[in-house]
Amino acid sequence: xxxxxxxxxxxxxxxxxxxxxxxxxxxxxxxxxxxxxxxxxxxxxxxxxxxxxxxxxxxxxxxxxxxxxxxxxxxxxxxxxxxxxxxxxxxxxxxxxxxxxxxxxxxxxxxxxxxxxxxxxxxxxxxxxxxxxxxxxxxxxxxxxxxxxxxxxxxxxxxxxxxxxxxxxxxxxxxxxxxxxxxxxxxxxxxxxxxxxxxxxxxxxxxxxxxxxxxxxxxxxxxxxxxxxxxxxxxxxxxxxxxxxxxxxxxx
Amino acid sequence: xxxxxxxxxxxxxxxxxxxxxxxxxxxxxxxxxxxxxxxxxxxxxxxxxxxxxxxxxxxxxxxxxxxxxxxxxxxxxxxxxxxxxxxxxxxxxxxxxxxxxxxxxxxxxxxxxxxxxxxxxxxxxxxxxxxxxxxxxxxxxxxxxxxxxxxxxxxxxxxxxxxxxxxxxxxxxxxxxxxxxxxxxxxxxxxxxxxxxxxxxxxxxxxxxxx
Numbered sequence: 103x104x105x106x107x108x109x110x111x112x113x114x115x116x117x118x119x120x121x122x123x124x125x126x127x128x129x130x131x132x133x134x135x136x137x138x139x140x141x142x143x144x145x146x147x148x149x150x151x152x153x154x155x156x157x158x159x160x161x162x163x164x165x166x167x168x169x170x171x172x173x174x175x176x177x178x179x180x181x182x183x184x185x186x187x188x189x190x191x192x193x194x195x196x197x198x199x200x201x202x203x204x205x206x207x208x209x210x211x212x213x214x215x216x217x218x219x220x221x222x223x224x225x226x227x228x229x230x231x232x233x234x235x236x237x238x239x240x241x242x243x244x245x246x247x248x249x250x251x252x253x254x255x256x257x258x259x260x261x262x263x264x265x266x267x268x269x270x271x272x273x274x275x276x277x278x279x280x281x282x283x284x285x286x287x288x289x290x291x292x293x294x295x296x297x298x299x300x301x302x303x304x305x306x307x308x309x310x311x312x313x314x315x316x317x318x319x320x321x322x323x324x325x326x327x328x329x330x331x332x333x334x335x336x337x338x339x340x341x342x343x344x345x346x347x348x349x350x351x352x353x354x
Numbered sequence: 355x356x357x358x359x360x361x362x363x364x365x366x367x368x369x370x371x372x373x374x375x376x377x378x379x380x381x382x383x384x385x386x387x388x389x390x391x392x393x394x395x396x397x398x399x400x401x402x403x404x405x406x407x408x409x410x411x412x413x414x415x416x417x418x419x420x421x422x423x424x425x426x427x428x429x430x431x432x433x434x435x436x437x438x439x440x441x442x443x444x445x446x447x448x449x450x451x452x453x454x455x456x457x458x459x460x461x462x463x464x465x466x467x468x469x470x471x472x473x474x475x476x477x478x479x480x481x482x483x484x485x486x487x488x489x490x491x492x493x494x495x496x497x498x499x500x501x502x503x504x505x506x507x508x509x510x511x512x513x514x515x516x517x518x519x520x521x522x523x524x525x526x527x528x529x530x531x532x533x534x535x536x537x538x539x540x541x542x543x544x545x546x547x548x549x550x551x552x553x554x555x556x557x558x559x560x561x562x563x564x565x
Contacts, residue, residue, distance in 0.1 A: 160422035178504045243395040347414035
């Protein structure tokens with residue numbers, strides 16, 4: 103390659119500070135302008151190319167293809183205990199020293215199109231049927247690791263609370279301010295569980311105590327930790343990463 | 355093989371090939387530059403790609419590019435393969451050469467004695483072009499494997515599981531970059547080939563002595 107280094111007028115770091123304050127649209131636009139620098143030298147950063155709108159509609163199209171590809175019967179591969187990744191890598195949208203302990207008054211609340219809106223304690227969840235799995239957790243960044251989780255199958259939980267199973271979305275609100283949402287078909291998948299245990303021990307704060315989603319048919323950022331509210335609804339509500347530009351369906 | 359009866363001049367590269375070539379240049383560029391940004395999010399090799407060479411600005415933007423440009427790459431690639439099969443382009447121009455022809459032309463190339471005739475591919479060129487087409491096919495298949503490792507589990511096991519499929523995807527990318535470097539160097543040595551990829555240039559009339 104020819105030794106040629108183009109100095110962008112605005113570096114990625116300069117932009118990042120600003121775009122983090124803005125929404126997903128601005129985030130994509132800022133990134134696209136950088137793409138413009140890489141693709142077309144001399145591209146002006148102040149120009150709104152409209153390519154961000156094109157990319158967003160492509161992601162929506164991809165989501166449609168992904169939900170068509172999703173087979174509710176197909177199971178994610180399971181592994182023997184010997185395949186479990188050790189040590190297991192911590193991952194969150196914040197560093198591990200910012201992990202929050204479980205609030206004293208924690209209860210699992212349910213909301214939206216559900217018949218029984220009473221909240222749930224950990225003991226009540228432990229009294230439900232438990233399902234264990236050793237599956238691969240795949241991060242959107244490309245790395246992956248194999249872990250063991252067990253807990254209540256989400257389809258069982260949703261039926262128990264009398265959720266409208268024809269609703270389109272199941273949303274998760276977490277006490278660490280994380281949010282995500284998934285489609286109902288994926289929520290009812292047999293391997294989608296409300297995990298209470300990791301490596302056969304009750305979840306500790308770093309692994310999402312007291313209850314987290316474990317959904318091996320989606321990328322890791324869908325497996326929300328520290329769940330506080332489960333909401334069943336027909337209204338699309340995105341999520342922490344989805345609102346910044348990760349594709350919403352995120353199926354694997 | 356002389357064919358003086360032929361009235362129409364055969365272009366070195368028919369118009370559809372030229373169009374598909376430049377669409378492919380754009381699609382592969384988008385895939386490479388956005389792919390490097392995705393790679394940078396979790397680098398498996400002891401290096402990362404410089405920010406100026408990446409597309410998308412951050413992981414989410416890069417994935418949006420990667421998962422958009424993949425359609426262009428796949429549909430253009432499929433059109434090219436169908437075109438190549440049905441028009442006889444593959445059979446006529448890209449027949450896999452014999453090992454002896456490869457050795458002969460490779461030897462000539464290394465001694466800078468391999469002539470270049472517009473519209474004809476020597477054994478080394480054939481090897482390179484057929485090779486990079488196969489590499490692109492593997493790149494697309496491993497890409498699909500790591501995009502949908504659960505739904506396409508048969509494909510991912512063909513490549514030895516998710517982590518290996520991802521590494522093969524990366525290795526094929528490096529081979530594609532290698533191809534592009536050699537390709538561009540050769541175009542720089544024989545600039546008239548670049549012209550023939552833009553406008554209609556008739557094939558060199560003298561036929562190959564050894565083909």
